Every structure is written in C-alpha cells, then in structure tokens.
Amino acid sequence: MKFKAAIFDMGDIFFDATVWRRGLTEHLQAAGVEIDYPNLCLRWEAKLVAVYLGQRPYWEAFEEYMFDLGLEDAGVGDAIAYARKCAKEIEKRQLFDGVAETLAALHAAGVKLAVLSDTESSEPRVRARLAELEIEQYFDAVLTSIDIGHVKPTAEAFQRALDAVGMTKDEACFIAHDDDELSGAQAFGITAVAYNYIPGVPADHYLEHFSELASLVLGV
Numbered sequence: 011m012k013f014k015a016a017i018f019d020m021g022d023i024f025f026d027a028t029v030w031r032r033g034l035t036e037h038l039q040a041a042g043v044e045i046d047y048p049n050l051c052l053r054w055e056a057k058l059v060a061v062y063l064g065q066r067p068y069w070e071a072f073e074e075y076m077f078d079l080g081l082e083d084a085g086v087g088d089a090i091a092y093a094r095k096c097a098k099e100i101e102k103r104q105l106f107d108g109v110a111e112t113l114a115a116l117h118a119a120g121v122k123l124a125v126l127s128d129t130e131s132s133e134p135r136v137r138a139r140l141a142e143l144e145i146e147q148y149f150d151a152v153l154t155s156i157d158i159g160h161v162k163p164t165a166e167a168f169q170r171a172l173d174a175v176g177m178t179k180d181e182a183c184f185i186a187h188d189d190d191e192l193s194g195a196q197a198f199g200i201t202a203v204a205y206n207y208i209p210g211v212p213a214d215h216y217l218e219h220f221s222e223l224a225s226l227v228l229g230v
Contacts, residue, residue: 012229013201015122015175015182019162020129020136022187022206024143025103030096037092043079048189048208053078055190062128062155069094103143106206108221110145115224117148122175124151126168126184128161151175162186163194172200183227187211 021027031054035047045053057071072093076086117123127136133152140146151174153167160167172182183201186192189211195202196212204213205220217223224230 011119011121011227013121013181013183013227015124015172015177016116016223016227017124017126017168017171017175017182017184017200019184019186019188019191020125020127020139023106023185024109024140024145025105026206027103028206029099030093033096034089034093037089038079038081041081041085041088043081045079051188052190055188058128059161061130062161063159064130064156068130105143105145106220108219110143112221112224113145113148116227119228121227122150122177122182123148124153124171124175125149126153126162126171128155130156132157162191163198165198168195168198168200183215185217185223 031051032047035045035050038045054075057075060066061068061071069090073086073090076089081089113123125136125140129136131154133154136152136154137146140149151171153171153174155161155167158167158170160170168184172179175182179198179200183203184195185203185205186195187205187207189208192202192204193212196214201215202213203215203217203223203226204211205217207213207216215226
C-alpha cells in the first residue's frame with residue numbers, strides 16, 4: 011500500500027460543483043463584467059474565508075463581491091437571483107463516475123478516508139450530504155472549517171485531518187482540484203493529487219478518472 015490514508019476535498023471531487031461558478035462567470039460576462047473563470051474563483055474564495063469560519067453569512071459575502079465587481083443595484087439583484095437558482099440545481103448533485111466503487115475499494119483495503127471541507131456547514135450536515143450520495147459509510151473522519159476553525163490550505167487544517175485519521179503527512183495523500191489547495195498541500199508536505207482540475211494546477215499526481223485513485227493509493 012502506497013498511502014494509508016486519503017483526505018478529500020468534497021465539492022468538485024465527488025460531484026461537479028463547478029457548474030455554479032462557470033455559469034456565474036458567463037452571467038457576469040454578459041452583464042459587462044470583465045472576468046474569467048479562474049479569476050472569479052480566486053477572488054470569490056478570498057471572500058469565502060470569513061464565511062467558512064462562521065464570521066459572516068454566505069449571501070452577504072456574495073452581495074459584497076458583486077458590488078466589488080462593479081455591478082449596480084439591479085445587476086447585483088440579478089446576479090444573486092441567478093446564483094440562488096444555480097445553487098438549487100447543484101443540490102441535485104450526482105456522483106462522478108467511479109466515486110462510490112473506488113471509495114468502497116479503498117475502505118475495504120483498510121485505507122483511512124477523510125473529508126476536509128471548507129463550508130459553513132458543520133460535520134453532521136456534511137455527513138448527511140454524504141449519506142444522500144450513499145458514500146458516508148466509507149469515511150472515518152469528516153472535518154469542516156466551521157468546526158475546526160481553519161480553512162484550506164493552512165497547515166493547521168491539513169494537520170487536523172491527519173490527526174483525525176491517526177496518520178503522518180508521509181502516509182497520506184490529499185485529493186483536490188483548486189490551485190491554492192493543491193499548492194498548499196505540497197507546501198505542507200502531503201502528496202497532492204489533482205482531480206477535475208483546471209489545467210496548469212500544481213500536483214504530484216493527476217487523475218483523469220476517479221477510479222485511477224485506487225491504483226495510486228494501493229500501489230498496484
């Protein structure tokens with residue numbers, strides 16, 4: 011076995027949540043905002059840190075972000091309405107192909123599995139979402155930023171995840187898609203695995219299909 015533990019980001023790893031931000035990018039471009047998808051994600055993630063730590067409401071941060079981009083009152087209202095509609099669509103999430111089978115195989119092999127999620131939701135709610143996807147039973151630990159008081163890619167967040175599964179950084183890998191989270195994992199010293207990623211992100215390994223993770227982790 012190459013790794014004894016696998017730590018996962020959640021959105022965009024188990025299911026595709028990029029639809030929300032990609033659609034929002036197109037909506038804003040149509041409204042005359044000069045922004046591309048990577049830049050939208052980077053600037054929005056900066057706003058979300060306070061949300062993920064429970065310091066401000068999600069939609070309050072979103073409204074401020076829209077004003078920061080130069081939208082007027084009517085444009086901000088339209089953007090919020092569009093974003094809320096898209097958020098409801100994402101709730102109808104569907105697993106990427108191979109996720110359930112791969113997690114089951116890793117769990118059966120004795121690999122410790124953990125979710126490390128930046129979200130305004132606490133562990134019980136995240137576990138409920140995983141249960142809806144019928145994969146909650148495979149996870150030994152679920153950690154959220156709102157509960158641990160740290161967001162990725164801080165060293166504290168990664169260390170809390172390792173502590174939760176009783177492993178060292180050399181024994182685990184971290185699976186994500188964002189540039190900052192993957193580069194943060196590398197800086198921390200944990201193996202970074204990119205999936206559903208934007209071209210050019212830094213990582214030690216790249217997955218084109220989720221099922222490839224089993225061979226990587228088990229070393230077969």
